[in-house]
Amino acid sequence: MPTLLVATTNAGKRQEIVKLLDGLEIQLKTLADFPNAPIAEETAPTFVENARQKAFHYAALSGLPTVAEDSGFEVDALDGAPGVHSARYLGAEVTYPERFEEIYRAVRQRGYEGSAVRFVCALTLASATRILFETTGVVEGLLAPKPAGKEGFGYDPIFFYPPYGRTLGQVSPEAKSAVSHRGKAFAALRTFLAQRRDAKNAENWF
DSSP states (O other), X not given: OOEEEEOOOOHHHHHHHHHHTTTXXXXXXXXXXXXXXXXXXXXXXXXXXXXXXXXHHHHHHHXXXXXXXXXXXXXXXXXXXXXXXXXXXXXXXXXXXHHHHHHHHHHHHTTOXXXXXXXXXXXXXXXXXXXXXXXXXXXXXXXXXXXXXXXXXXXXXXXXXXXXXXXXXXXXXXXXXXXXXXXXXXXXXXXXXXHHXXXXXXXXXX
C-alpha cells in the first residue's frame, strides 16, 4: 500500500483531510509522525507558492510523496486580507474571536455593513523534485452579521454561506466538506489519486 504524507500540524485540517481521503487504500502519515522535522517556511505572497514550498520541503525530509495546502480567508472590503496571513493574523497567539472582532471593526471603519468573502485552498502534491498534481478550491460567501456556530474551526463562524442560509460554523462537517474550499481541492486530489492507482495498478503509484 503506498504511503502519502499530509503536511499539516492543524488538528482541524488533519481531521477533515483524513475523512476526505478515506477509502483510497493509501496509508496516510501526518507531521505528527515526524515530530522533529523542521517547520517549512511560508514566506511566499500567494497560496499556491506557499503550498509548493511546504510540499517540497516535507517531501525532501520524509522521502514520501507529500500533499500540502495553503488556505485562508479573504475579505473583499479589506482588500483580500487576512489572505495568506489568515493563520497568523494579528499574531500567532491571537485567538480567533479576537481576529473576528478586528475584522468587523475594520470593515465597519471602511463603511461596510457586510462584505463578500471567500475561502481559498491551494493544494500541491509533490515528490522531492517535482510537482505531481496541483489544484485550487474556492468557496464564495458573505461576512456574517456576527459570529455564529461552534462547528468547524478557524474563520468558519463568520463565513455565511448563502445556499445554506447559515455560517459554516453552524453546519455539520459533512455539509461543510461538500462545498468548502478544502473539500473541493481534496476531492480533485482524490480523483487524481484514484486515476493514478488504476493506471499504475501497483504498490508504488508515484
